Amino acid sequence: MIERKYPQTRLRRTRMKDFLRDLVAENNLTTNDLIQPIFIAEQSEKKIEIPSMPSIYRHNLDSLYCEVEELSNAGIKTIAIFPAIDSTQKDDQGSQALNENNIVCLALRGLHERFPEVVKIADVALDPFTDHGHDGLVNNDGEIDNDATLVCLQNQALLLAQSGADIVAPSDMMDGRVQAIRSTLESNSFTNTIILSYAAKYASSFYGPFRDAVGSSTNLGKSTKKSYQMNFANIDEALHEVAMDIKEGADIVMVKPGTAYLDVVHAIKVNFQIPTFVYQVSGEYSMLQLSIEKGWLDKDVMLESLLCCKRAGADAILTYAAKEISSELNS
Numbered sequence: 001m002i003e004r005k006y007p008q009t010r011l012r013r014t015r016m017k018d019f020l021r022d023l024v025a026e027n028n029l030t031t032n033d034l035i036q037p038i039f040i041a042e043q044s045e046k047k048i049e050i051p052s053m054p055s056i057y058r059h060n061l062d063s064l065y066c067e068v069e070e071l072s073n074a075g076i077k078t079i080a081i082f083p084a085i086d087s088t089q090k091d092d093q094g095s096q097a098l099n100e101n102n103i104v105c106l107a108l109r110g111l112h113e114r115f116p117e118v119v120k121i122a123d124v125a126l127d128p129f130t131d132h133g134h135d136g137l138v139n140n141d142g143e144i145d146n147d148a149t150l151v152c153l154q155n156q157a158l159l160l161a162q163s164g165a166d167i168v169a170p171s172d173m174m175d176g177r178v179q180a181i182r183s184t185l186e187s188n189s190f191t192n193t194i195i196l197s198y199a200a201k202y203a204s205s206f207y208g209p210f211r212d213a214v215g216s217s218t219n220l221g222k223s224t225k226k227s228y229q230m231n232f233a234n235i236d237e238a239l240h241e242v243a244m245d246i247k248e249g250a251d252i253v254m255v256k257p258g259t260a261y262l263d264v265v266h267a268i269k270v271n272f273q274i275p276t277f278v279y280q281v282s283g284e285y286s287m288l289q290l291s292i293e294k295g296w297l298d299k300d301v302m303l304e305s306l307l308c309c310k311r312a313g314a315d316a317i318l319t320y321a322a323k324e325i326s327s328e329l330n331s
Contacts, residue, residue, distance in 0.1 A: 027310045029303070031075035031329055034322035035121065035277070039213050040064055041084040042103050052209035053282055054289045056320050058084050064107055068115055074326040080121035080169070080318055081107055083128050084214045093137065094126035097156045105163040112164030121196060122165040124157045124181065125172040133211075133220030135172035136228065144228055146174050153177050154184040161190045169254070171198040173228045182249030196277065197250035200238035200264055203229035206257045206283030213282065238264050239271055246274060254318075257281040259305050262312035269313030278309050280319040289321070303328060 014024045039050070039058045046063035050056050059067055068079060083103045089096045096102050104122060111120055126149070127135045136149035149172065157168045168185075170177045178197050185193050203226040211220065230237060242253050253272075255265045258280035269276050288305060291297040302321050309317045319325070 027307060029307045029310055029325075029329065031322075031326045032077065033310060033314075033316050034076055034306075034325065035078040035080055035316055035318045036071050036076050036322035037080045037082060037318055037320055038064065038067060039082050039084055040103055040107050042086065050209070050213045052212045053286050053320065054293055055324070056213070056285075058213065061103075061107060061110060065110065065114055068111060068118060071323055071326075072115060072118055074323060075330060076322050076326055077117070078119040078121065078316070079111075080123070081111075082123060082210075082214055085128050087131075087215070087219075090129055090131040090219065092131055094129035094152065097126055097129040097152065098159060100159060100163070105159060108160065108163035108165055119166045120164060121167040121169050122160040122163075124153050124160065124168050124170040124177075126152060126156075127172075127216050127220075128214045130216075131219055133216040133218075133223065134225065136174055144174075146176070146228075149174050150177055150180045154180050157181040158184050158188055158190070161185060161188075161193045165193070167194040167196045167252075169196040169198060171201060171256075173198065173201050173225075173230070176248070178245045178250050179248035194251045195249060196252040196254060197245040198256055198279075199242045199245045199250065199253035200255045200261070200268065201229055202232045202257065202261065204232060204257050204260075204281070204283075206260070206281045209282035209286045232261075235264055235267060239267060242268050242272055242274075246272060251275070252277055252315075254279060255314075257284060258309055258317070258319075259284050262308060265309065265312040265314050275315050276313060277316045277318065278312070278314040280305065280309065280317055280321070282320065285320040 014020050041058045043060050047057035047059045085096055108120060125135045127133055132138055134144060136144040139145040160168050170181060178195060245253055252275040254277040255261050256279040258278045265278050288302050292299050303325055306317055
């Protein structure tokens with residue numbers, strides 16, 4: 001009999017059975033890690049499917065409440081709401097953002113009353129409300145006026161907090177907006193309102209379906225957001241952005257997009273040890289979901305992509321697949 005000499009350590013031993021793989025897993029995904037983005041609109045139909053986002057809908061208020069109840073029952077504890085504003089309500093100042101009876105404020109008040117246990121995130125940005133599709137005000141030279149925009153963002157954040165938002169999330173990428181918002185919240189006794197800063201938001205081509213969903217793609221036209229969103233070639237700049245936002249009063253920071261930017265997530269978590277979220281954006285979701293529906297990829301690819309976000313260091317993930325994945329996690 002020939003004696004075979006193998007190394008004493010065989011890494012395959014702990015991979016042989018499902019329960020062993022689970023036992024030694026370094027990272028796990030639960031419903032506590034998932035945040036469901038929801039699109040809302042003033043519309044007579046309860047929900048309307050978004051063509052470029054398979055299985056995702058725009059909801060009216062009645063449908064929103066039903067959706068949140070289903071999410072809560074599935075173990076999803078946090079939602080982020082995004083409005084689709086009718087073109088007749090848009091102007092160059094984004095004035096509707098400061099209307100206390102806009103669809104976002106109505107939704108927040110309704111959710112606060114019906115689902116006080118659900119964490120409600122509301123975006124602070126003007127792009128859903130402007131007729132030019134930008135996140136900030138545009139000056140006479142066609143440039144984004146950073147400092148004038150800050151005043152609008154301060155007022156918008158305060159209104160969202162007054163309406164019931166647990167977390168306000170500035171996604172505009174204006175310089176100094178976290179400090180401006182924190183100062184306004186503190187001076188109006190909203191000291192416990194959390195600021196989730198889109199600290200590293202890149203000028204990405206993965207946002208297309210989202211802009212379709214909120215109706216800003218037509219307004220934006222051929223214009224770009226590269227003068228204020230980050231260059232996707234950079235990572236040191238992302239660390240600089242995060243350091244500034246932490247100093248200004250951010251409680252949580254976020255990287256957007258997700259899967260293609262996990263090196264950024266990891267670098268932020270290692271350098272700052274602050275709660276760090278990642279947004280698996282519309283383009284990433286739609287690519288995977290469509291591939292699954294076409295049979296090009298196995299359905300487990302969605303779960304894999306989210307667990308990779310956790311492995312990179314994300315504490316939570318905004319994903320349009322949250323509801324779907326929760327059923328797998330709970331089975």
